Amino acid sequence: MRWEEFKRAVKEFLFGLFYFDLYWDTKKEAAKLRDAVNLLLMGELLGLPLMTTPIMLRLLPYLLPEIEGWKQRQLRERDITEEVPETV
Amino acid sequence: MQVAFLETPSLWIIGALVAYGFAYYVYAKWVDEHIWEVSEKRVTPAHMYLDGVEYFPVSRYVLYGFQFKSIAALGPILGPFIAVAYGWLPALIWIVIGNMFIGWVQDYSTIMLTVRNEGRSMGPLVYNAIGERGRKILLAYLLFYLLIISAVFIYLVSLFWNVFPGSFIATIGIIITGLIVGELLYKYKANIFGVTALAIILTLISVGIGTAVAWPPKNFFGPWSVQVWSIILAIILFVGAIVPLPKFITPMNFVAVFPAIGGVLLIIFGALISPATGIKLIQPAFKGWYVENVGPIFPILFVSIACGAISGWHSLVSTSTTGKQLDVETDARPVGAGAMLTEGLLATSALAAYMVVSPDLIAKGKISAFVNGATLLTAPFLGGDASKAYLLTFFSIFLVIYAITVQALVTRYWRVFSAELFRGSWAWLGNKYIATATGLILPIIFALTGSWINLWIYFGGSNQLLAAMALTLVAFYVAKMNKPSWYSAVPAAFMTVVTLSALLWEIYTFGLSTFGIKKPLAKPPLTQYPGAAWALNALFFVIGIILFVLGIYMSYALWNAYFKAKRGEVEAKAVSP
Numbered sequence: 001m002r003w004e005e006f007k008r009a010v011k012e013f014l015f016g017l018f019y020f021d022l023y024w025d026t027k028k029e030a031a032k033l034r035d036a037v038n039l040l041l042m043g044e045l046l047g048l049p050l051m052t053t054p055i056m057l058r059l060l061p062y063l064l065p066e067i068e069g070w071k072q073r074q075l076r077e078r079d080i081t082e083e084v085p086e087t088v
Numbered sequence: 089m090q091v092a093f094l095e096t097p098s099l100w101i102i103g104a105l106v107a108y109g110f111a112y113y114v115y116a117k118w119v120d121e122h123i124w125e126v127s128e129k130r131v132t133p134a135h136m137y138l139d140g141v142e143y144f145p146v147s148r149y150v151l152y153g154f155q156f157k158s159i160a161a162l163g164p165i166l167g168p169f170i171a172v173a174y175g176w177l178p179a180l181i182w183i184v185i186g187n188m189f190i191g192w193v194q195d196y197s198t199i200m201l202t203v204r205n206e207g208r209s210m211g212p213l214v215y216n217a218i219g220e221r222g223r224k225i226l227l228a229y230l231l232f233y234l235l236i237i238s239a240v241f242i243y244l245v246s247l248f249w250n251v252f253p254g255s256f257i258a259t260i261g262i263i264i265t266g267l268i269v270g271e272l273l274y275k276y277k278a279n280i281f282g283v284t285a286l287a288i289i290l291t292l293i294s295v296g297i298g299t300a301v302a303w304p305p306k307n308f309f310g311p312w313s314v315q316v317w318s319i320i321l322a323i324i325l326f327v328g329a330i331v332p333l334p335k336f337i338t339p340m341n342f343v344a345v346f347p348a349i350g351g352v353l354l355i356i357f358g359a360l361i362s363p364a365t366g367i368k369l370i371q372p373a374f375k376g377w378y379v380e381n382v383g384p385i386f387p388i389l390f391v392s393i394a395c396g397a398i399s400g401w402h403s404l405v406s407t408s409t410t411g412k413q414l415d416v417e418t419d420a421r422p423v424g425a426g427a428m429l430t431e432g433l434l435a436t437s438a439l440a441a442y443m444v445v446s447p448d449l450i451a452k453g454k455i456s457a458f459v460n461g462a463t464l465l466t467a468p469f470l471g472g473d474a475s476k477a478y479l480l481t482f483f484s485i486f487l488v489i490y491a492i493t494v495q496a497l498v499t500r501y502w503r504v505f506s507a508e509l510f511r512g513s514w515a516w517l518g519n520k521y522i523a524t525a526t527g528l529i530l531p532i533i534f535a536l537t538g539s540w541i542n543l544w545i546y547f548g549g550s551n552q553l554l555a556a557m558a559l560t561l562v563a564f565y566v567a568k569m570n571k572p573s574w575y576s577a578v579p580a581a582f583m584t585v586v587t588l589s590a591l592l593w594e595i596y597t598f599g600l601s602t603f604g605i606k607k608p609l610a611k612p613p614l615t616q617y618p619g620a621a622w623a624l625n626a627l628f629f630v631i632g633i634i635l636f637v638l639g640i641y642m643s644y645a646l647w648n649a650y651f652k653a654k655r656g657e658v659e660a661k662a663v664s665p
Contacts, residue, residue, distance in 0.1 A: 009149045016153025018345055019280070020146075022273075025338045031141040069139030076137075079211035080227065080508045082408040084401075085497030086158040 133207030163395025186397025187432030202411025261294025358465030396435025400554025538611030
């Protein structure tokens with residue numbers, strides 16, 4: 001392993017050890033809020049009888065990159081065992 | 089002072105390192121290449137279902153660090169305490185053998201199960217193998233498991249607050265630190281490295297204030313002190329479980345990881361340099377096959393050290409999170425096997441902390457032995473006698489903070505779990521406030537007996553049985569792939585026998601007191617109320633029977649599915665490489 005690669009490995013390991021949990025939890029919380037907004041704005045895409053508003057059309061360019069992931073999260077069948085705390 | 093190398097824990101830590109190296113570089117590599125036939129080219133769920141939130145590829149080094157942080161909690165630290173009652177040698181042998189042939193097998197293989205099954209978690213994997221009833225029984229089993237684990241952690245934190253003066257004040261200091269960190273990060277968007285430095289400084293100051301004040305003294309609330317502390321803890325946990333995650337749990341977890349990892353590193357270092365610091369092995373290598381109030385070496389030894397050798401909870405973590413973020417299949421070995429074997433090293437170091445304390449502390453069942461042992465190992469290179477008071481508070485806080493953060497997550501999960509489980513006319517039990525209160529009141533009642541060793545054995549037994557189920561599940565899927573399944577089936581058979589025997593032993597122990605053959609297992613002040621002590625023993629007797637029956641059903645169903653797969657009676661699915 002070269003020195004540069006070793007340094008990168010140590011850096012990433014430390015990130016995983018100390019920060020990844022915080023990073024990921026924050027990401028999930030942000031996604032929860034965004035998903036709720038998306039549901040109100042674009043629920044129609046999932047078959048919910050919500051009226052598409054002009055606001056949604058104006059926001060569409062900003063929402064576009066997220067649509068695929070959002071639809072996937074909303075439509076995926078979930079299991080309670082997925083919610084287990086990571087640490088015990 | 090220098091002592092002979094062989095008289096210190098150092099040699100055993102190095103020996104364990106060599107064994108774990110063999111497991112990783114030889115055995116795990118063989119399984120990786122010949123059974124799972126991993127390939128960098130096969131697409132993982134992280135890429136297949138990329139959504140940037142639950143499914144996204146993460147570097148192997150990041151994931152290794154995260155997996156280690158996730159699995160290395162209180163289990164590997166507290167478990168060896170009970171096991172060392174038989175002497176340190178049996179405990180060491182089980183930690184090393186358990187890690188080499190069982191622990192990593194489960195963690196690595198369950199990650200691979202998820203990767204090869206479109207990112208499915210434990211519930212759907214069990215459903216695929218044995219159907220809806222099996223999945224429901226798994227959930228019921230988890231319900232009891234959560235109650236027992238909560239009882240253990242709530243009791244331990246309360247005990248530590250009672251025994252170590254100043255630890256409560258230090259804990260409050262760290263909780264306030266967590267709240268400040270949460271506000272700085274989420275409200276003021278402060279720089280993460282600045283916040284990290286502040287969190288570490290405030291944590292160390294909190295420990296310092298706790299040490300200096302050394303208040304409240306032991307038994308501050310009289311004979312019911314531990315119980316009063318547990319109610320205070322329950323109030324903190326209740327608030328923690330109902331407020332949004334970024335307000336309490338997320339920043340607390342972030343703050344807690346620094347003293348936790350720092351403490352672990354200090355203990356490992358202290359054990360390795362023990363020949364130079366003169367800290368000697370004091371515990372006898374072997375004490376006997378049977379220990380009063382604990383039980384026979386078989387099966388109790390194998391369930392007392394749970395997470396340090398093998399833990400069923402890891403299979404849930406591996407299938408629900410890690411497996412969904414694996415970049416390429418070849419990362420499963422460093423992440424799954426590597427993190428588990430590193431945890432084995434942590435368990436070995438925790439054992440080293442027990443090896444150097446007075447046998448008297450272990451014989452009396454004083455869990456504070458860990459704090460004393462860790463202080464003994466680390467004080468010589470951290471200021472000697474002058475630092476002992478600080479280190480005692482630090483290591484007690486190390487355990488308390490670990491337990492509180494884990495318990496806050498478990499209480500929250502219990503709430504989510506209850507909302508999922510209780511439907512129809514029982515839906516009120518899933519209400520946010522009622523479910524959280526239930527998840528705290530029931531464990532407090534369980535912990536009333538003060539017999540934490542028996543609670544721990546129930547915890548270890550049910551945790552290990554979960555591991556046995558996960559290993560059987562792995563064997564089932566591997567058999568479906570027409571690959572050699574012995575590497576998982578043999579450990580699964582061993583763990584099934586061990587854990588069901590341990591549960592039977594505890595049923596027998598509580599049965600004796602339930603039917604009046606022996607005095608109920610209880611500690612003062614509950615001993616003054618024999619009726620209440622009996623009722624709790626009878627409750628544990630019933631819980632033991634329920635866990636045993638659920639365990640038997642799950643084991644039967646999974647083994648049956650495995651043998652069908654071996655005979656080729658189950659159609660091959662997409663899991664084949």
